Amino acid sequence: MKIKSGSVKVLLFVVALLTGVIIGTNSFAAINHRNPNFGPVPEYAVNKYGETYGSDFYAPTPDTAPELILARGVDGTIGYVRNTDLNGEAPKTPEQAVEQQKRSKTRMIPLYDVDGRTVIGQFRIDSANNNTVGSSH
Numbered sequence: 001m002k003i004k005s006g007s008v009k010v011l012l013f014v015v016a017l018l019t020g021v022i023i024g025t026n027s028f029a030a031i032n033h034r035n036p037n038f039g040p041v042p043e044y045a046v047n048k049y050g051e052t053y054g055s056d057f058y059a060p061t062p063d064t065a066p067e068l069i070l071a072r073g074v075d076g077t078i079g080y081v082r083n084t085d086l087n088g089e090a091p092k093t094p095e096q097a098v099e100q101q102k103r104s105k106t107r108m109i110p111l112y113d114v115d116g117r118t119v120i121g122q123f124r125i126d127s128a129n130n131n132t133v134g135s136s137h
Contacts, residue, residue, distance in 0.1 A: 066083065106124070
C-alpha cells in the first residue's frame, strides 16, 4: 500500500491545525484564569449620592474601578478610598509624568464610610501598598 504525497501533506496540515487549536484554546483559558481583570467591567453598587462603590479587584483599568474603592485603613478599619485620591489624575504630558514621579511615594488619604462623605480613618499609599481589599470581602 503506497501513500500519496498529497495525502501526507493534508494529514500533516490537519494535525498541525488541530495542535494549534488545542494549544491556543488552552493558552486562552490559562490567561483568563490567571488574570481576573480580563473581562467586562463589573456592575458596582451605588450609594445615596450616586457614587459607585466596591472592590476594584475585577476592574480592567483604574478608569473602570468604582468611585469609592474598598480598602483597609492604617488602623485596620474597612472603608472606602476615592479612586481619584488613590490613582490621581493621569498625566497629560511627559513633563507632568516626570513631576508625578518626583513626588513622595508615601502619602495619606482619607478613608470614607460608604456614603463617601464621612471620614472614618486614613489610608496609607506607599510603594508596598497592599491594603485595598480584594474580592473576598
